[in-house]
Amino acid sequence: xxxxxxxxxxxxxxxxxxxxxxxxxxxxxxxxxxxxxxxxxxxxxxxxxxxxxxxxxxxxxxxxxxxxxxxxxxxxxxxxxxxxxxxx
Numbered sequence: 001x002x003x004x005x006x007x008x009x010x011x012x013x014x015x016x017x018x019x020x021x022x023x024x025x026x027x028x029x030x031x032x033x034x035x036x037x038x039x040x041x042x043x044x045x046x047x048x049x050x051x052x053x054x055x056x057x058x059x060x061x062x063x064x065x066x067x068x069x070x071x072x073x074x075x076x077x078x079x080x081x082x083x084x085x086x087x088x
Contacts, residue, residue: 010044024071051080
């Protein structure tokens with residue numbers, strides 16, 4: 001399963017949708033995920049990919065982790081995975 005597919009699966013579970021209902025350009029708000037849901041999504045991503053996500057739930061806009069769209073989340077997770085591999 002690709003990173004993108006896994007992220008859509010995580011988002012779909014949180015939003016009670018099918019992964020196929022989630023487009024890459026959708027925002028979390030578009031698919032019905034509120035601020036508490038975002039925190040759950042972050043935890044699920046960390047667990048699924050064994051990474052630490054730099055996300056501040058108190059100030060999401062100030063976070064280094066972009067949650068503006070499904071595509072942005074996918075790109076950020078891919079970057080964190082690459083950084084983790086490079087760090088060894």
